[in-house]
Amino acid sequence: MKSYLDNGATTIVDPAVVKAMIPFFSDIYGNPSSVHNVGQEAKRYLDESREVIAKKIRSSFDEIIFTSGGTESDNLAIIGFAGANKDKGKHIITTNIEHPAVTNSCDALKKEGFDISKVGVDKVGFVDIEKLEGLIRDDTILVSVIHGNNEIGTIQDISVIGDVCRKHGVTFHTDAVQSFTKVPIDVKNIPVDMISFSSHKIHGPKGIGALYIRKGIKISPTSHGGGHEFNKRAGTENIPGIIGFARAIKLASHSHCKNMSDLRDYFISKVFEEISDVKLNGPKGDSRLCNNVNISFANIEAESLGAYLDVNGICTSSGSACSSHSLQPSHVLIAIGIDKELANGTLRFTLSRFTTKEEIDYTVDVLKKHANKLRKISPLKRVLKNVF
Ligand SMILES: Cc1ncc(COP(=O)(O)O)c(C=O)c1O
CATH class of the missing domain: 3.90.1150.10 (Aspartate Aminotransferase, domain 1)
Incomplete structure (x- = not known):
């Protein structure tokens, strides 16, 4: 056995996801940036898939950026946000139970002169929200707290953490790679500004993920190229992956x-x-x-x-x-x-x-x-x- x-x-890729992806390798293979029919057909499917994620978290269509996965989403949220907002301050707060994609992004910023504070957790992994609030300073620009912990499964109350961040005018990012589709997220009701997602944790393909970026939040791209993904993430979109990701979301x-x-x-x-x-x-x-x-x-x-x-x-x-x-x-x-x-x-x-x-x-x-x-x-x- x-x-x-x-x-x-x-996770195993759901057979229905594999089936949905196959035509996008050999039939609908266009580049969505191309203006001709083949490209525009791919663009329609790209838009439809973006709409699937947007609907799932009740965001707008143009608040969803496709990335190569959870790691890139975390990097883009933290390093991209820091790059665009360093004139407002260089202090970031995170926790001591983050995934390395967040911890190491913060460590990379430390080398660039940012100050990183880490808030502790209780004995089952809940962030001490009072302590977190106490760490907020005039130069704090970002708080990043994992939603569902990848090791011990603790689900943080991102509503309360988001409220604290709002109160102090600090941007709030959460890594929802493990919680996505397991815990409902409604960005109309939860004051969260950026959310990281990954497809391969929910029976979708590997190498595809997304970042929700609330309207008005500025980030600097971390890779440079064409104007894809609303000028926030350059590179031809991984259409088969995106189709598979959207299908996996619908199946959950x-x-x-x-x-x-x-x-x-x-x-x-x-x-x-x-x-x-x-x-x-x-x-x-x-x-x-x-x-x-x-x-x-x-x-x-x-x-x-x-x-x-x-x-x-x-x-x-x-x-x-x-x-x-x-x-x-x-x-x-x-x-x-x-x-x-x-x-x-x-x-x-x-x-x-x-x-x-x-x-x-x-x-x-x-x-x-x-x-x-x-x-x-x-x-x-x-x-x-x-x-x-
Ligand atoms: C909480 C969390 N964040 C980020 C990642 C990285 O995601 P990906 O494998 O899509 O790069 C993982 C993967 O294990 C994770 O569990």
């Missing part, structure tokens, strides 16, 4: 999320029933991403447990995919107060709408067997109260 539980890293439904959260909670309770000395990281219930489970196993090296699972056809992650080759403990787990030893015994399991109960039962069986085996040979004998 196989069980792919690394959907936070990437609220009922998928309900099924995933039921399965997520079933998985967590089974692990707690079957395996001792475990800890769930991140919040419970509705403020957790519907597909995220993150568990620390005392006295176990997650790398070894993950390898045993892999041999048995189960894919998980012992950190976010981008950092899982590093031996450093996860900065997100450290931020919520998990010690290094326990952080190194932690696995992330991320479900999709295709995950079945049989896969979860199989995963718990394999986990139990190998956790017990590894604990028998471990010199560590730590006792953890099963906290759920």
Whole structure:
């Protein structure tokens, strides 16, 4: 049996998405910037797809910029915004649980003379909003806070954070790569100015994403070329990718999320029933991403447990995919107060709408067997109260 539980890293492309994309390789292959018929036909589909994302978050059509994915969207939001607004100030606030696409964009700005403040989180990963407000200064231009955390699934209250930013006249960016289509976002009601999206986390193709930029927010392009994407992101649009992304958005439904959260909670309770000395990281219930489970196993090296699972056809992650080759403990787990030893015994399991109960039962069986085996040979004998 196989069980792919690394959907936070990437998802299978829905067969309906693949089908929708195929004509755009060989039939409707025009460049949407070309004025002739073939180009203009592609342009119509580009516009339709842009409208799909705009509708999903209730933005205007021209507030959506297509990018190559979540990483580029985060870079464009942070570096592009900083470039266009540095005359107003050089202070940016972010958190200590961001994805590297945000953290490293901020680090790049630090080298350019920007000052970066990082606000901490509580023990399940919620940003301390009072502290965040306290960090805002006259020269603060931008706040960037991840919406749904990629490691521990915490969903921040971006409405309240946005209100604080509005109150102080500071622009607010959120990385919604993991939460998009799982948590509704309505830019008419939520005071957020820029939002990053990625297609391959929602059963769309890789290499395509988008950035919402509220009207009136100025950004400097980070790549230079033609006037594509309202002069904000140069380069011929990836039409097959954009078509696939739009199709994936249309296929996503609220009922998928309900099924995933039921399965997520079933998985967590089974692990707690079957395996001792475990800890769930991140919040419970509705403020957790519907597909995220993150568990620390005392006295176990997650790398070894993950390898045993892999041999048995189960894919998980012992950190976010981008950092899982590093031996450093996860900065997100450290931020919520998990010690290094326990952080190194932690696995992330991320479900999709295709995950079945049989896969979860199989995963718990394999986990139990190998956790017990590894604990028998471990010199560590730590006792953890099963906290759920
Ligand atoms: C929260 C978050 N932001 C950004 C990214 C980067 O997205 P992409 O892989 O589309 O570049 C990821 C990918 O894991 C992510 O989880």
